[in-house]
Amino acid sequence: MLLGCIGDDFTGSSDLGNTLTRAGMACVQYVGVPDAPAAPGVEAGIVALKSRSIPAAQAVEQSLAALAWLRAQGAQQILFKICSTFDSTDAGNIGPVAEALADALGAHPVIVCPAFPATGRTVYQGHLFVGDRLLSESGMEAHPLTPMRDPDLRRVLARQAAGAVGHLPLGTVRGDLAGALAAPGPRLRVADAVEDADLVTLGRAAAGCRLLVGGSGIALGLPGNFAGLRGAAAAWRPARGPAVALSGSCSRATLAQVAYHAARHPSRAILPEAAVAGMDVDALADWAMAQAAGGAVPLIHSSAPPDAVAAAQALFGADTVAAAVEGVFAALARALVARGVARLITAGGETSGTVVTGLGLHALEIGPEIDPGVPMIRADSGAGDLVLALKSGNFGAEDFLEKAARRMEGGA
Ligand SMILES: Nc1ncnc2c1ncn2[C@@H]1O[C@H](COP(=O)(O)OP(=O)(O)O)[C@@H](O)[C@H]1O
Ligand SMILES: O=C(O)[C@@H](O)C(=O)COP(=O)(O)O
Numbered sequence: 001m002l003l004g005c006i007g008d009d010f011t012g013s014s015d016l017g018n019t020l021t022r023a024g025m026a027c028v029q030y031v032g033v034p035d036a037p038a039a040p041g042v043e044a045g046i047v048a049l050k051s052r053s054i055p056a057a058q059a060v061e062q063s064l065a066a067l068a069w070l071r072a073q074g075a076q077q078i079l080f081k082i083c084s085t086f087d088s089t090d091a092g093n094i095g096p097v098a099e100a101l102a103d104a105l106g107a108h109p110v111i112v113c114p115a116f117p118a119t120g121r122t123v124y125q126g127h128l129f130v131g132d133r134l135l136s137e138s139g140m141e142a143h144p145l146t147p148m149r150d151p152d153l154r155r156v157l158a159r160q161a162a163g164a165v166g167h168l169p170l171g172t173v174r175g176d177l178a179g180a181l182a183a184p185g186p187r188l189r190v191a192d193a194v195e196d197a198d199l200v201t202l203g204r205a206a207a208g209c210r211l212l213v214g215g216s217g218i219a220l221g222l223p224g225n226f227a228g229l230r231g232a233a234a235a236w237r238p239a240r241g242p243a244v245a246l247s248g249s250c251s252r253a254t255l256a257q258v259a260y261h262a263a264r265h266p267s268r269a270i271l272p273e274a275a276v277a278g279m280d281v282d283a284l285a286d287w288a289m290a291q292a293a294g295g296a297v298p299l300i301h302s303s304a305p306p307d308a309v310a311a312a313q314a315l316f317g318a319d320t321v322a323a324a325v326e327g328v329f330a331a332l333a334r335a336l337v338a339r340g341v342a343r344l345i346t347a348g349g350e351t352s353g354t355v356v357t358g359l360g361l362h363a364l365e366i367g368p369e370i371d372p373g374v375p376m377i378r379a380d381s382g383a384g385d386l387v388l389a390l391k392s393g394n395f396g397a398e399d400f401l402e403k404a405a406r407r408m409e410g411g412a
Contacts, residue, residue, distance in 0.1 A: 001038055002226045004075025005046040005219075006066045006101070008059070008082055008093065009349035010356050011374075011392040012216070013048035016081045017366035018375035019216040020044045023223040024231040029364040029377070031356055033065045038073045039363075043229055045073060050353035052083065053145045053322075056092030060100045067101055077210060078105060079222070083349070084116040084215035084373075085135060085394065086128055086153060087146040088160065095160025098188060098213045107211035108187045111168070111202055112157065114215040115193035118372040119395060121215065122194040126154045126167050130394075139252040139394075142306035144313070145322060145350065153190045163187050173198050177205045188213075196220055216373060236367040236376070238410030239387035241342025242292035245401045246355065247301035248329050249348030250309050251393030257347065258303045261401040266291040267299040272312035275302065275324040285335035292341070297405040300332060303347070326350060330358030337381050343408045345389045345401055352390035364388075370404050371396045 003025065007013030013029050020027045027044040038045050047066035051059040067078060080101055088094045094112075102110050115123045120131040130138035134151035141149050150156050158165045166186035168177070173192055193199050196217070203221020206212055212222075223229060247258055261267065268284065284300060291298035302325045304312070312321050329346070333355040336344065346352040356364075359381060367376035367387075373395045377388045389404040397403065406412070 001042050001045045001070065001073040001075045003044040003077055003079065003222060004067070004070030004073065005044060005079045005081055006063050006070070007046050007048040008052040008097070009050060010048045010353040011349040011390040012081050012083055013046045014364070014366065014375055014377055014390045015373040015392060016216040016219055017046055018369050018373060019219045020223060021232055021366045021375065022369065023220065024229050025223045026230055026232055027366050029366060031361050031364065033062070033069050034362065041230070043226070045070060045075065046081070050350065050357065051093060051097070052087055053350060054093070056096040059093035059097050063097045064100060064104060067104055077222070079219060080211065080213045082114060082213060082215065084114045084119060084121040084217070085130065085138070085140045085148060086114050086156060087143065087148065088156070089146055090159045092160050094213065095157050095188070099161055099163060102187055102211050105210040107209065109181055109185065109189050109209070110187055110211050110213055111191050111206055111209065111218070112153070112188050112213040113191040113193050113199070113202060113218050114153070115199060116215045116217040116373065117194065117196055123153065123190070123192045124170060124194055125192065126190050127151045128153050144250055144309050144318065157188060157190060161188055165190060168192060170194065170198070173201060177201060181205060193217065239342050239385060239408050242289060242340060243297045243343035243345070243405040243408065244288045244292055244336055244341050245297055245299040245345040245347070245405070246329050246332060246351065247299065247303045247347035248325055248351030249393035250303050250306070253394045253396060254303055254347045255305060256398050257396060257400050258299065258301050260398045261299050265296045265299060265402065267301065270300065270302040270325065270328055272302065272316065272321045272325060275328045276316050276320065279328055281328060281331040281335050285332060285339055288336060289339045289341070297402050299401060322350065326354040330354045333359055337383055337386065340383070341386070343387050343405055345391065345404045347391045348393050356390070370407050371400055376408055
């Protein structure tokens with residue numbers, strides 16, 4: 001293993017796997033810290049954690065365990081994959097995890113850059129934009145778990161980190177970047193990047209850096225630093241069989257996708273109060289499989305607009321609702337796999353993490369891209385091959401859910 005990656009969620013990890021695979025690295029995504037060595041030939045290994053929204057001390061502990069495993073596999077450089085919208089709270093977890101990894105690796109400086117221009121995320125003057133809006137006006141200010149109300153990443157990170165936070169302005173990234181990286185200064189340095197070319201420049205300049213922190217964009221230039229890559233080995237095989245979509249994401253893009261899909265395919269909504277009270281998951285799974293048998297792509301979702309999310313959180317508490325809804329999706333996924341689902345599309349990072357861990361999957365093969373940042377993935381479910389798409393809340397075109405199902409069976 002050459003490049004070792006630690007993803008703070010599952011959709012984010014598959015987004016990174018997509019970038020690295022497309023850039024020519026043989027890449028595997030692991031579900032949590034594996035308890036066995038990596039198979040031979042893995043050039044980039046991604047340990048996917050569900051550590052974005054847990055207490056910071058636990059995120060640090062899990063990330064250090066992932067680091068130890070990756071180093072034992074020979075990883076020469078470590079990338080801590082965070083969200084392109086910098087999802088975190090003032091308590092962490094980006095700052096504490098980045099500092100703990102940097103301590104363990106003796107890394108200084110550490111570039112921090114969530115930019116992902118293909119999906120509209122750019123960093124300029126230390127501020128994060130989504131399209132032409134500041135992060136704090138992008139919809140992310142209403143995220144159920146990690147509301148992002150400050151677009152200045154230097155300030156956001158400084159509130160989370162023990163050490164000072166520096167800045168690599170765009171002029172420096174496009175100018176004497178090597179000089180700036182070699183100069184003394186704060187360990188964590190937020191880098192501006194507005195185009196893929198800036199990210200490639202950052203990645204190439206970071207060849208000697210032991211640790212990087214960023215979205216999948218920061219990985220664009222990294223494969224070029226390693227000689228003799230062999231890339232993905234096996235050809236991707238289509239998956240035939242029933243397809244079901246599950247969405248626990250309440251992000252803007254997902255809400256539009258759910259509305260589009262529900263107008264064309266059978267759908268059922270899970271209400272937070274029903275999830276908290278306990279649901280008949282088997283009946284829902286039976287319903288979905290019956291719909292899928294007729295060729296539809298049934299959707300089961302809890303996706304709701306910000307006012308409905310806020311009302312449910314006020315009633316039950318944010319953690320209780322999230323845990324209850326996630327619990328329903330994990331049980332539902334197990335029930336669907338037991339009934340022979342072959343294609344499973346999940347929307348939402350926490351939701352996807354719950355589903356993938358709930359299914360007890362181990363190593364995920366990264367396949368072709370469906371939309372920017374979302375690849376198809378293949379896993380052995382124990383009952384056979386399962387092809388998945390783990391869609392980040394804010395990724396994907398309006399027709400993503402039906403397109404993913406179509407692409408998985410080899411369609412255009
Ligand atoms: N209707 C709802 N009300 C409150 N919380 C919800 C609702 N639906 C889903 N959630 C929770 O909101 C969180 C959404 O996060 P996530 O799955 O990561 O989506 P995204 O990728 O859009 O951030 C999950 O913890 C989920 O269980
Ligand atoms: O970097 C990104 O935006 C994604 O890779 C990602 O991490 C998505 O997280 P969710 O929005 O929670 O799915």
